[in-house]
Amino acid sequence: MKMFASALVIAGGLLSVSAVPVRAEIEIVPVTSPGGITAWLYEDHSIPILSIEANFRGGTALDPEGMEGAVTLMTGLLEEGTGDMDATAFAQATESVAARFGYDAHLDSVSISAEVLTEFRDESLDLLRRAMVEPSFDQSAFDRVRAQIVSMRRSDQTDPDSIAREAFYVMAFDDHAYARPKEGTLESLAALDVETIRQAHRDALVKDRLKVSVVGDITEEELGPLLDDLFGDLPQSGPERPDMAEVKLDGEMRVIDLNIPQSVVVFGHEGIFRDDPDFIPAFVLDQILGGGGFGSRLTEEVREKRGLTYGIYSYLAPSDFAGLYIGSFSSANGVVGEAVDIVKQEWAKMAEEGVTEQELEDANRYLTGAYPLRFDSNASIAGQLLGLQIADLGLDYVNQRNAMVEAVTVEDIKRVAARVLQPEELSWVIVGRPEGLNATN
Numbered sequence: 001m002k003m004f005a006s007a008l009v010i011a012g013g014l015l016s017v018s019a020v021p022v023r024a025e026i027e028i029v030p031v032t033s034p035g036g037i038t039a040w041l042y043e044d045h046s047i048p049i050l051s052i053e054a055n056f057r058g059g060t061a062l063d064p065e066g067m068e069g070a071v072t073l074m075t076g077l078l079e080e081g082t083g084d085m086d087a088t089a090f091a092q093a094t095e096s097v098a099a100r101f102g103y104d105a106h107l108d109s110v111s112i113s114a115e116v117l118t119e120f121r122d123e124s125l126d127l128l129r130r131a132m133v134e135p136s137f138d139q140s141a142f143d144r145v146r147a148q149i150v151s152m153r154r155s156d157q158t159d160p161d162s163i164a165r166e167a168f169y170v171m172a173f174d175d176h177a178y179a180r181p182k183e184g185t186l187e188s189l190a191a192l193d194v195e196t197i198r199q200a201h202r203d204a205l206v207k208d209r210l211k212v213s214v215v216g217d218i219t220e221e222e223l224g225p226l227l228d229d230l231f232g233d234l235p236q237s238g239p240e241r242p243d244m245a246e247v248k249l250d251g252e253m254r255v256i257d258l259n260i261p262q263s264v265v266v267f268g269h270e271g272i273f274r275d276d277p278d279f280i281p282a283f284v285l286d287q288i289l290g291g292g293g294f295g296s297r298l299t300e301e302v303r304e305k306r307g308l309t310y311g312i313y314s315y316l317a318p319s320d321f322a323g324l325y326i327g328s329f330s331s332a333n334g335v336v337g338e339a340v341d342i343v344k345q346e347w348a349k350m351a352e353e354g355v356t357e358q359e360l361e362d363a364n365r366y367l368t369g370a371y372p373l374r375f376d377s378n379a380s381i382a383g384q385l386l387g388l389q390i391a392d393l394g395l396d397y398v399n400q401r402n403a404m405v406e407a408v409t410v411e412d413i414k415r416v417a418a419r420v421l422q423p424e425e426l427s428w429v430i431v432g433r434p435e436g437l438n439a440t441n
Contacts, residue, residue: 025399026042026375026381026398026399027042028040028041028042028385028395028396028398029041029042029043029220030395031214031220031223031224031227032224033223033224033225033226033227033228033232034224034225034228035227035228035232037207037210037212037227037228037231037232038212039212039213039214039223039227040212040213040214040385040386040388040389040395041213041214041215041218041220041223042213042214042215042216042381042382042385043216043217043218043219043220044215044216044217044378044381045216045217047216047217047378048117048118048119048217049115049116049117049118049216049217049378050114050115050116050117050118050121050214050215050216050217050218050378051113051114051115051214051215051216051377051378051379051381051382052113052114052115052116052125052128052212052213052214052230052382053111053112053113053212053213053214053379053382053383053385053386054111054112054113054210054211054212054231054386055109055110055111055112055210055211055212055386055389055390056109056110056111056112056204056205056206056209056210057108057109057209057211057241057320057390058071058108058109058110058203058204058206058209058238058241059071059105059106059107059108059109059110059182059204060072060105060106060107060180060182061107061108061177061178061241061242061320061321062177062200062203062204062238062239062241063177063180063182063184063188063200065180066188066191067184067188067191067192067196068180068181068182068183068184068185068188069149069181069182069183069184069185069188069189069192070184070192070196070197070199070200071105071110071182071200071204072105072149072182072183072184073142073145073146073149073184073189073192073197073200074105074137074197074200074201074204075103075104075105075110075204076103076105076145076148076149077135077137077141077142077145077197078103078112078131078132078135079091079094079101079103079131080135080136080137080138080141080145081135081136081138081141082130082131082134082135082136083130083134083136085130085136086136086138086141087141090127090131093127094124094127097116097117097120097123097124097127098116098117098120099114099115099116099117099120099124099127099128100114100115100116101113101114101127101128101131102114103131105182106182107178107182107319108319108320108321109390110204110205111386112128112132113379113382113383114128115378115379118217118218121218125226125229125230128230129229129230129231129233132205132230132231132234133233133234135201137194137197137198137201139194142193142194142197146189146192149183149184149189150186150189150190152183153181153183153184153185153186153189154186156183160258160260160263160264160431160432161264163256163258163264163431164256164264164265164266164328164429164430164431165266166181167254167256167266167429167431168266168268168326168427168429171248171249171252171254171427171429172247172248172249172268172322172324172427173245173246173247173248173322174246174248176242176243176245176246176321176322177242177245178242178245178319178321178322202235202238203238203239204238205234205235206234206235206236206237206238207231207232207234207235207236207237208236208237208238209237209238210231210234211386211389211390212227212231212386213382213383213385213386213389214382215378215379215381215382215385216378216382241320241321242321243321244321244322245319245321245322246322247269247270247322247323247324249268249269249270249425249426249427250425250427251424251425251426251427252427252428252440252441253427253428253430253437253438253439253440253441254428254429254430254439254440254441255430255431255432255434255437255439255441256429256430256431256432257432257433258431258432258433259433260431260432260433261332261333262330262331262332262333262432263330263331263332263333263336263430263431263432263433263434264328264330264430264431264432265328265329265330265331265336265339265340265428265429265430266326266327266328266428266429266430267326267327267328267340267343267426267427267428267429268314268317268324268325268326268327268426268427269324269325269422269425269426269427270322270323270324270325270422270425271316271317271318271323271324271325271326271420272316272318272323272325272420273318273323274318274323274391275391275392276323278416278419278420279316279318280404280405280408281408281412281413281415281416282316282416282420283316283367283405284360284363284364284367284405284408284413285350285355285413285416285417285420285421286314286315286316286325287363287366287367288350288355288359288360288363288413289314289346289347289350290312290313290314290315290327291313291314291315291316292363292366293313295362295363295366296313296314297346297350298312298313298314298327298329298342298343298346299311299312299313301342301345301346302329302339302342302343306338306339306342308331308332308335308338308339308342309329309330309331309339310330311329311330312327312328312329312339312343313327313328313329314326314327314328315327325420325421327343329343331434333432333433333434333435334435334436335435335436336430336432336434336435336436336437337434337435337436337437338436340428340430340437343426344423344426347421347423347426348421348423350417350421351417351418351421351422351423352418353414354410354413354414354417355410355413355414355417356410357410360408360409360410360413364405364406364408367402367405368402368405368406371401371402371405375398384398385398
């Protein structure tokens with residue numbers, strides 16, 4: 001895939017602009033370092049920028065029970081100082097080389113990203129290495145960042161979207177690690193200390209759970225040693241990850257009372273994994289049912305025809321140890337019951353009848369046309385390549401993906417709809433004071 005791009009250095013970081021690829025093929029090369037670390041590389045020497053995406057499988061699901069929030073807090077502290085540099089000095093050093101780093105904790109992983117200029121590549125990546133391998137975890141930084149997370153969690157306790165989302169995951173996963181909030185609770189955050197964070201760092205950032213993608217101005221020969229320099233000093237392995245999760249959704253409807261004019265609704269049931277052979281047909285199905293915004297059935301029936309919501313959506317949510325199919329919307333309390341009934345009807349109708357040829361044609365046109373937009377910069381390409389590795393989709397998936405979508409037939413979707421959609425298992429969490437509903441709690 002040929003990329004044409006330009007870059008500007010700006011105060012505090014780096015801005016890159018790339019054009020949409022002019023041809024369909026993209027050549028991805030696996031590169032293994034002398035120390036055994038493998039990355040997927042896409043070379044692009046048209047601009048002097050290097051983008052790196054690293055992902056350590058494990059994530060917040062590694063938090064011990066009662067210590068929820070440890071991995072999230074640890075990740076937030078990675079840029080808060082290393083060695084003799086405190087948070088301010090580290091930020092100033094990063095800005096001086098126009099580098100941009102990102103750190104995030106997810107349910108199944110910790111992700112770290114970098115965009116650096118070729119001119120300052122060595123200095124920039126040395127800073128990133130020190131942040132990953134030698135974070136100081138200073139007590140003052142620990143206290144400050146923990147206080148920020150505590151403030152956020154206090155706010156979440158009155159936010160209907162957060163309440164609904166967390167309650168749905170508790171309903172779905174019961175006592176599995178997936179049911180525990182990744183940012184922690186007020187009680188678990190209070191129980192954390194610096195040594196707990198050091199242990200979370202040793203457990204979460206390990207080489208045998210590392211996936212890396214690299215895009216930009218570097219060669220295969222240069223990349224191998226760079227991988228060892230960047231990641232080589234991390235621990236080799238970490239603790240066991242959770243067992244597979246049983247999805248415990250059986251048609252329940254829970255209402256959580258909150259005095260607000262609009263109720264927030266989260267609904268769903270068990271889904272499928274990303275490596276399921278039916279995932280692509282299910283993905284196209286969801287585009288038609290609820291994932292396609294204004295082109296979807298749920299938007300047409302709930303918003304456009306009846307004006308019961310400003311927006312409604314659904315999506316497949318595969319994780320490493322479970323798959324969900326989730327949707328959400330908000331409606332005025334007086335019409336929530338009607339909106340819920342419409343969603344149930346459309347879910348059952350799709351499960352029984354599938355889709356029309358016109359709906360499939362429209363969905364395919366959108367999905368294949370939008371796909372190249374995911375590759376409009378080096379950073380976005382790196383993110384896409386990383387996702388392919390995590391899902392174990394193979395080096396040539398980028399070049400085959402649109403053909404897979406175009407190969408889906410009406411018969412495929414009818415078969416997959418009957419398998420994946422479970423109208424009787426569709427479960428609900430509703431936060432507010434909804435009318436016209438029979439809650440099971």
